[in-house]
Amino acid sequence: MSQAQAANTVQVTAYAKVDAVHVDAVKQRPGVPVLVRVVAPPPAAASSERAPIDLVAVLDVSCCGGLGPVNRMDLLKKAMGFVIDKLGEHDRLAVVPVQASAAIAEKHDLVEMNAEGRKEATRMVQSSLTVTGENKLSTALKKAATILEGRKDHDKKRPGFIVLISDGDDASVLNDAMNLNCSVHAFGFRDAHNARAMHRIANTSAGTYGILNDGHDGLADAFVTSVGNITSIVAVDAEVSVSCSGAESTAAKLTAIESGRFKHDINGGGKRGTIQAGALQAGAVRSFLVYVDNVGDDELEHLPSMLTVGVQYEDRSTTTSQNAAENQAGREMARRTAQVVVVRDGDEHSRLVAAEIVRVAAMRIVGEIIKNYGDNGRALAGAADELHKQWSLLKKSEFAKEAAPACFVSALDAEMSEMEATLRRSSGMSYMLSWQTCHSLQHLQHARSSSSPSATTSVAAAAKGNGGASAVAAAARQSFTAGGAAAMGKFVWSGAHHGGGGGGGERKRKYQSSEMEMIEQRLAYWTKVKCELPPMHHDGECPDHMTTIFRDASRDSIDRAMFHDVFLAVVHATGRRSSKSGGGGDSSCGL
Numbered sequence: 261m262s263q264a265q266a267a268n269t270v271q272v273t274a275y276a277k278v279d280a281v282h283v284d285a286v287k288q289r290p291g292v293p294v295l296v297r298v299v300a301p302p303p304a305a306a307s308s309e310r311a312p313i314d315l316v317a318v319l320d321v322s323c324c325g326g327l328g329p330v331n332r333m334d335l336l337k338k339a340m341g342f343v344i345d346k347l348g349e350h351d352r353l354a355v356v357p358v359q360a361s362a363a364i365a366e367k368h369d370l371v372e373m374n375a376e377g378r379k380e381a382t383r384m385v386q387s388s389l390t391v392t393g394e395n396k397l398s399t400a401l402k403k404a405a406t407i408l409e410g411r412k413d414h415d416k417k418r419p420g421f422i423v424l425i426s427d428g429d430d431a432s433v434l435n436d437a438m439n440l441n442c443s444v445h446a447f448g449f450r451d452a453h454n455a456r457a458m459h460r461i462a463n464t465s466a467g468t469y470g471i472l473n474d475g476h477d478g479l480a481d482a483f484v485t486s487v488g489n490i491t492s493i494v495a496v497d498a499e500v501s502v503s504c505s506g507a508e509s510t511a512a513k514l515t516a517i518e519s520g521r522f523k524h525d526i527n528g529g530g531k532r533g534t535i536q537a538g539a540l541q542a543g544a545v546r547s548f549l550v551y552v553d554n555v556g557d558d559e560l561e562h563l564p565s566m567l568t569v570g571v572q573y574e575d576r577s578t579t580t581s582q583n584a585a586e587n588q589a590g591r592e593m594a595r596r597t598a599q600v601v602v603v604r605d606g607d608e609h610s611r612l613v614a615a616e617i618v619r620v621a622a623m624r625i626v627g628e629i630i631k632n633y634g635d636n637g638r639a640l641a642g643a644a645d646e647l648h649k650q651w652s653l654l655k656k657s658e659f660a661k662e663a664a665p666a667c668f669v670s671a672l673d674a675e676m677s678e679m680e681a682t683l684r685r686s687s688g689m690s691y692m693l694s695w696q697t698c699h700s701l702q703h704l705q706h707a708r709s710s711s712s713p714s715a716t717t718s719v720a721a722a723a724k725g726n727g728g729a730s731a732v733a734a735a736a737r738q739s740f741t742a743g744g745a746a747a748m749g750k751f752v753w754s755g756a757h758h759g760g761g762g763g764g765g766e767r768k769r770k771y772q773s774s775e776m777e778m779i780e781q782r783l784a785y786w787t788k789v790k791c792e793l794p795p796m797h798h799d800g801e802c803p804d805h806m807t808t809i810f811r812d813a814s815r816d817s818i819d820r821a822m823f824h825d826v827f828l829a830v831v832h833a834t835g836r837r838s839s840k841s842g843g844g845g846d847s848s849c850g851l
Contacts, residue, residue: 270495270540271299272598274502274569276552277613278560279604286621286657289516291553292563294600295613296502298548298571300494300540311576312350313419313493314370314411316404317343319385320358320397320426332427332449335473339425339447340385342479346491347373352418354407355384358400358428368407397430398438401461405440419539419576421445421490424461425472427452433461440465445486447472448690456634459693466521466538468697471690482694489541489703497593498537498573502550504530505568511554512566518549518620520700540573546702547616563600570597605662614659615668619699621657622672625650626679626696634689643692644683651676 276294283290317340321332340355347353352370371377401424408420420442427449434457444467446458455469462469470482504512513530523536537546552567559566572595603610625647633643654660655673663669675695682691698704 268301269575269594270301270498270571270573270596272500272569272571272596273297273299274567274598274600275603275609275613276560276563276567276600277604277610278563278602279610280613280617280659281555284657286654286659287617288621288624289518289549289551291515291551292555292560293613293617294502294550294552294563294567294569295616296500296535296548296550296569296598297612298498298500298537298540298544298546300542300544303492303542310348310493311418311496312348312352313421313490314352314354314408314415315343315347315420315490316354316356316368316370316407316422318356318358318397318400318404318422318424318426320400320424320428320430332452335449335477336425337385339472339479339483341382342484343423343487344373344378344381346487348491349374351491353377353381354404355381356400356404356407358397358426368403370407370411396432397424397426397428397457398433398436401433401438401440401444404444405442408442419490419493419496422465422467423447423487423490424458425449426454426458429454429457431457433457438464443467445470445490447483447486449473450475450477450480455688455690455693459697462697463521463700466701468701468703469694470698471694482698486703489544492542493539494542494576495540495573495594496538496576498540498546498571500535500537500546500548500571501533501569503528503532503568504552504566511556512552512559513554514550515553516551518551520623520702522546522548522701524548537571537573544702545704547612547619549613549616549620561602563602567600568597569600570595572596608666611663611666611668615663615666617659618654618657618663618669619672621654621659622651622676623696623699625654626692626699630689630692630696634693640683640686640689643689644680647676647680647683651680 274294274296276292278292280287280293281291287293319336319340321336344353349372351373353373354368354370356368371380373381401422404422408416408422411418411420422440422442422444424444424446425448426446431454438461440461442465444461444465446462446467446469448455448458448469448471450471450473458469461467468486470486471480472483474480502514504514514526514533515530517524517526517533517535519535522538524534526533533550535548540546552563555563555566572593574592575594601609603613605614629643629646629650633639633646651673655669660669679691679695683689
């Protein structure tokens, strides 16, 4: 296969770190860690043609859509407009509003996104949303799942997804059985949604959870990235296989697989293991750790002949909508194999293995904190302290030190710092919950890593020059350093503004962001109070006009309290900004 052809196919590589056999606090598995990486072709290399997808949008605007720092109905329409624009003409979309009038409650058909279909989808989004605060979120999700499950057999081969957008506080999904056989990517409005509910929906459906809008009320990077992933699928049904083979592998066996939420299995007495990597979007990087035990010290160098590593998948980058149906009955699976490479501390690829061990350990830390502190909103400070303690210890580990020179740990460090900061600001656990869903499925922003064909080409070119081995090493170091954290993937959160400027400007933006978050939290709180205000029922003794007077008086009192509370928040924010900037004016206000 030529380099040009290789750049357009899914690649698999495997690295066995033979100097990391012993168990410690970071590497809690016995045996040799083998990093298996599956890399999909980047968008530039992937064909412009792809197999179509089916998408169901569940829209939940349940609390006073016009109240708050941004009109949520307008933002929801903006988000759906982006989705419709990203879908191709052969993709299909269905819209399921959680709150809907009886006239449109049953109109949930998948519509092809041709010119007429786009108009119909836009009309559905703009006309079918009503702010009633009624109906259950779980009911709408089950309707969405039924749409995908009810497709004809040949249509079920199309990748199907559900995107949920919600500002609601429906906690019933925490107790409802969520038997969803499709991925649900859940997005909540900033400071106006039930983070625990969104996390459970995503976590039980092989989906992700994120925030819809950023601090400037634009669409957050997390949402844009997720929609981009859904609409750039180049391979489906990817399955990674690792097996012990050859006469020298009689004792060697697989003892564990670290694959996050990707399903895996070890069978044959530990001789065979599989990982269901599922659908791969353009540029996707999936990293899995497979542990091989019962390998003697004198056998470590023979691991390449003892292990067989490969990936099989259905290539969708060259399957157009016209021939998709023809391929359903007898579809061909592409297969790629990898030669296991033995690496040790000091080798460039050894840093990749060390970095993945650190990332898995970080996921373990976050998972334990969510388990221990997640149900107690008043224990955020304790969760922040525990996160700081555990991450500080992990950063001092030998694996973190090895990966640090290639910048593989710096991205994780930034994410952990932001996670701790959100906990200490009492902003809830939404950042942590979102981080967990994205990292456990590796739905991250990736740049092409050093293991890509392009990087390999640059190293090979260096070898042909006069520099010899030193030139190869220099090219490899440059590739790894330039790729750095991007090779491991970057977690995308709220899409905060990242403008240039010096340290003072950065501090100013940080203060302004904190102030806006405080004000938005107050608005979200009062929005919830108004939405949860129980109706005043006529008891038969009080005249209708008196019931109306009391109801209006109650709402008027809430409005006055809300305006006063938010006004004080603005005054407080103004005073903070004045003191931080060194202003000497009096920022007090008589009330």
